[in-house]
Amino acid sequence: xxxxxxxxxxxxxxxxxxxxxxxxxxxxxxxxxxxxxxxxxxxxxxxxxxxxxxxxxxxxxxxxxxxxxxxxxxxxxxxxxxxxxxxxxxxxxxxxxxxxxxxxxxxxxxxxxxxxxxxxxxxxxxxxxxxxxxxxxxxxxxxxxxxxxxxxxxxxxxxxxxxxxxxxxxxxxxxxxxxxxxxxxxxxxxxxxxxxxxxxxxxxxxxxxxxxxx
Ligand code: TYD
Numbered sequence: 611x612x613x614x615x616x617x618x619x620x621x622x623x624x625x626x627x628x629x630x631x632x633x634x635x636x637x638x639x640x641x642x643x644x645x646x647x648x649x650x651x652x653x654x655x656x657x658x659x660x661x662x663x664x665x666x667x668x669x670x671x672x673x674x675x676x677x678x679x680x681x682x683x684x685x686x687x688x689x690x691x692x693x694x695x696x697x698x699x700x701x702x703x704x705x706x707x708x709x710x711x712x713x714x715x716x717x718x719x720x721x722x723x724x725x726x727x728x729x730x731x732x733x734x735x736x737x738x739x740x741x742x743x744x745x746x747x748x749x750x751x752x753x754x755x756x757x758x759x760x761x762x763x764x765x766x767x768x769x770x771x772x773x774x775x776x777x778x779x780x781x782x783x784x785x786x787x788x789x790x791x792x793x794x795x796x797x798x799x800x801x802x803x804x805x806x807x808x809x810x811x812x813x814x815x816x817x818x819x820x821x822x823x824x
Contacts, residue, residue, distance in 0.1 A: 613650035615816065617824035622652055623709045624823070625702065625748075627717040630755030631784050632774045633762030634804045639755065639815055640715045646816075647711055655705035659693060659716040663700050666693040674771040687725040687736060694718070695743035702747055718744065719752055719791055719799075724773070727787020728780045751822055753815060754792045755804035759785065 628643075630636040640656075647654045661670040669689050672678060694717070705712050718740055726733045759782050766774060792799035800818040804811050 611649075613646070615646055615650055615820075617820055618647050618650035618652055620823045621647065621711045621819075623706060623711070624750045625706060625712040625714070626819075627714045627719065627749040627752040628755065629716060629719045629723075629752055629788060630804060631723075631757060631759075631762050631781055631788070633765035634755040634757045635765065635808060635811065636753075636755040636804070637715055638808060639753075639804075639812060640713065642812060643815070644713050647713070653708075653710045655701060655710045655712045657697055657701055657712065657714045659697065659714065659720065660690055661693065662697045663693075665696045669693040674773065676772050676775075678772065683725060683729045683731055684735075686729070687721060687731055688739060690721050690725065691736075691739050691743045694721075698744055698747045714749065717749060717752070719754070719788060722791055723784045723787035727790065728776075728783035749798070751819070752792075752799045753818070754788050754799055754801045755811070756785065756789065756792075756801050757804045761805045 628636045628640045644654045644656050659666075660673050661667045669692060673681075673686065673689055673693075702712050702714075721736055721740070722733055725731050726736050759778055762781065762785075763778070789801070792801050800815075800822070802811060802815050802818065806814075
């Protein structure tokens, strides 16, 4: 069957990150997007953070475990970044070199929004660590699924993990941290209004991508 979105083939060799607060619906859109790419004949390397490698999945367990309430903010930031360093070397760079599309469910913008804007770490400290960990491997485009706190809270699973359980005020700062990054880097980011029904969010996201790459 021919693809509904033949222009997706232009994304081969690119790196797209999906970002947004918990409950923004980005993972639903991410899954639909990777299926549409596969239908269009694009080989997609899908990665999720924290995790995406054997080492990264172990780091993920530590990060999301309620037993580690005493984890310091610097430790938390460096664990996210350590998982990402492994992901870059083991999966992202090889996939891009092979001409695949890399689609990431979260990346560096998450650390700047969560540990930086919401947690309180200076963004310069995070970008210093990112320079060492990522060695310049950054997305061609980051899609920010923006949603107000009321809508995102209503979409969250009542069984919250350690990060989701941090409360309203923390999540309000996460949202602002994302929006500030997007406004500071309009070439690298597209803001998608994710409070709307999923079908509308999908159309607006695909429009943004088509305009940028087709
Ligand atoms: P996950 O269950 O994967 O959430 P989601 O489906 O929303 O991506 O959990 C990831 C959690 O980790 C989420 O609350 C965001 C947080 N996080 C950070 O705080 N910093 C980071 O650098 C990353 C990648 C995630």
